[in-house]
Amino acid sequence: MQPPTRTTTGVEALTEAVRARVEQRAAELAEQGRSLELGDVDALADRMVAALPTVHPLDQPLGPFYDTTGLVAWLGISRQALFDRVRRGTVLACRTADGHLVYPSLQFGRNGVVRPGVQDAVGAFVRRGVDGWSIGAWLTTPSTVFDGHSAVDYLVVHRSSSTSVARVATAAANDAAQWAA
Incomplete structure (x- = not known):
């Protein structure tokens, strides 16, 4: 097997590594008759590919994300201060499968x-115990409540006017109350 070169992509390197290992296994078995x-x-290919990272449906509308270290550095606050904001529902955090928190960049100016x-929306949902991924989905899913826009897009289109902020806050409070019921 040749070492990857600068022009070799990760996919090409993986394909070559798998090919070399399969050929080696075939040769070992052939020596045994x-x-x-x-x-x-x-x-078999499907099972092998299942071990690779996947694209989650929420990656596109919610990403990119900050990790805790990056967000703490950018905001100039402590980890404890950030976690307090998450606990109070003033910052949206989503817990990954491996237990880390990530913070959708769409929430920050x-x-x-x-x-x-x-x-306002994050706070309404957090107070009702709704998880971050669900809150993120609510923020990014188009709705007739927001004239076919998502809550985030509605706020952008209306430049976060007091009317648009109130409409999003009211819709979030109403939905959070129904979700928790």
Whole structure:
């Protein structure tokens, strides 16, 4: 097997590594007078690919994300202060499968302040015990309540006017109450 070069992509390197290992296994079996029986090659390929990271449906509308270290550095606050904001529902955090918190960048303005309306919505849901991924989905899913826009897009289109902030806050409070009921 050749070492990856600068022009070799990760996919090409992985494909070559798998090919080399399968050929090595086939050669070892041949030395024993046996053959490599792969069975349904498509099913085997599916099982192998299942071990690779996947694209989550929420990655596109919610991402990119800050991690705790990056957000603490950008905001210039302590980890404890950030976790307190999450606990109070003034910052949206989503817990990954491996237990880490990530923070959707869509909630922050250029100055690091959580956008008006988003903070109201996050708080309404957090107080009702709704998880971060569900809150993120609510913020990014188009709705007739927001004239076919998502809550975040509605706030952007209306430049976070007091009317648009109130509309998002009211809708979030109403939905949070129904979800928790």
